[in-house]
Amino acid sequence: MKVTATSLTLLITLMLLVTSFAGCSGLSNVNPNAKLVADRDEINAGETVNFDARESSTPDPTIIEEYRWNFDDGSTKTSKQGVSSHQFSIPGYYSIEVTVVNDQGGTDIAYVSLFVNSPPILTFDVSTVIRTGDSVIMDASDSMDPEGGVVSFAWDFDITVDTNNDGDPSNDVDSTDSITTELILSQSGNRTGSITVTDDKGASNTSSWSVMVISRTFRIVWEQQHVELEWSGYLEQGQSYQITDIPHSSSRMISVNSTLVLARDILPIMWPEDNFTMAISVPSSGWNIFSATAQDNITQNSSASIVRDNMNSYPESGYTITADSADDLLYSLLNEPGQRFGQGEWIWTITADDCHPDIPIDDIDPDQGNDWQLVVDFLLLVPRISEIGI
C-alpha cells in the first residue's frame, strides 16, 4: 500500500509536469519584462506627463495584453497601448507604476518617480483707496514657496496698458520689487493691475488688484492784485524802443492803465512839447492799439494813456471744487474759455515821432529828443487754491 501510494503520487507529479511543459516554455519565463519611462521627472502642478512602457517585452510566443497604470494620486487606468499621459494637480512626490500583463496572465511592474512642484503662495496687500497724486502701496512680501524656492515678483501697474508692447496688456513687469510705492496715480478713477509671483522652478501664481483713486477738494478764492510796471529812457526823434513783458502768468486780467509821460520841455527854445507814440500789442489776444502824446494844459507834462477795463469777467470766488490736483485746477481756472484776454506777452513800443523844433541853432537842433517814462498798472485776479478735507 505504501509503495503503491508513493508510485501514484510520483505518477501524478510527472503528469502535472508534462502538462505544464506542454502549455508553455516554462514557469520561470512566462512573465513579461516591464519597462517604463516618462518624458519629465519634474513638473509644476497642473502640468501633464507622458509615460511610455513600449519598451516592455514578453517572451515568445506570448503577447502583452494590457498595461495597468497607477498614477499614485488615486487614479488608475488600463490601456492596450503602452503609452499614457496624466495631469498632476497636487504637488508632491509620486511613484507611477505600470503593470504589464501578457496573455498568459503573467505580469511585471515598473516604476518611475516624479516630483510635482508647488507654485508659490501669493499673499499681497494693495491700497484700496487713495487720493489723486498719492502712490499706491503694494506689498507681496509675505508670499512664499512651499518648497522654499526663491520667489520673484512681477507687478503689472495697469492691465489695460501694454508697457512692453507685446500685444498683451496684462503681462508687463512694471516693478520687480516685493514692496513698491512706485506707482503714483494722478487721475481719479479706478485702476486695475496684477501681481505674479514665480518660484525658482518657473511655477507662478497671479492675481489682479484694483485701487480707487478719488479726487481732492479745493477751496478757490480769487485775490485782487495790482501789478505796476515802470520803464524809462531817452529817445531821439525817429527812434523807437520796444519792451516785452509777461505781466503775470498765473492770473486773470481785469484792467490795464498804461501811461507814457514825457519830460517837460522847460526852455522856450525847445517848445512846443514833443510828440511820442505809445503802442501796445498783445499777440495772443490779437489786440493792437496806439496813442499819441498830448498836453492837456500848459502846466502839465505831455502824456498818452491807454486804458482797458473788463478784459475778462469777474469769476465766482470762495467756493469748493474737486479736482485731481491743484495744478490741474489752476490750469483749468486760468484757461477758462473767453477769460484768457491778456495772457502771454505784452509788447510796448515807444516811438519819438517829433521832437520840435528841427531848425538848427548854431548848427545844432536845440531839441533832438526827450526823456520818457512808462507806467503800467494792471488789475489782476489771482486764484488762491487751498486743499480742504484731508
Ligand SMILES: [Ca+2]
Ligand atoms: Ca515651488
Ligand SMILES: [Ca+2]
Ligand atoms: Ca500692463
Ligand SMILES: [Ca+2]
Ligand atoms: Ca505686455
Ligand SMILES: [Ca+2]
Ligand atoms: Ca520840443
